[in-house]
Amino acid sequence: MSKAHKIDLLNRSVDYFKKGDQFDKEEFEQDVLFHPNVIESFQKFDRNYRRENELELADNFDISAQAVKQQARAFKSVLKLDKNFHIYIHGRRDMIEKGYDEVNGKKFYKLYFDEES
DSSP states (O other), X not given: OOHHHHHHHHHHHHHHHHHOSEEEHHHHIIIIIOSHXXXXXXXXXXXXXXXXXXXOOOXXXXXXXXXXXXXXXXXXXXXXXXXXXXXXXXXXXXXXXXXXXXXXXXXXXXXXXXXXX
């Protein structure tokens, strides 16, 4: 998973917790993760975490707005490229395209936008 995809996933996760009063694991998987391989990876991590830490966690629980607000500050939405560029990603992952230029051997991101300010 690319760094841009990870940032997008974190942004969707924060939005899910900000907008909801109740966490539902199945709903979270479908609405936030939605890619089958990401859901499978999340479920595997969840099973392993519960087993290794001998925890019984609820799949549904009330969401604390204060906890979400505090945690959201810790998430980084900055994609750092070499030492030259920082791209701030706050949503719309579909507006960013990653590629590789065969001619000069460099990776690139293509950004789409409607207005410049």
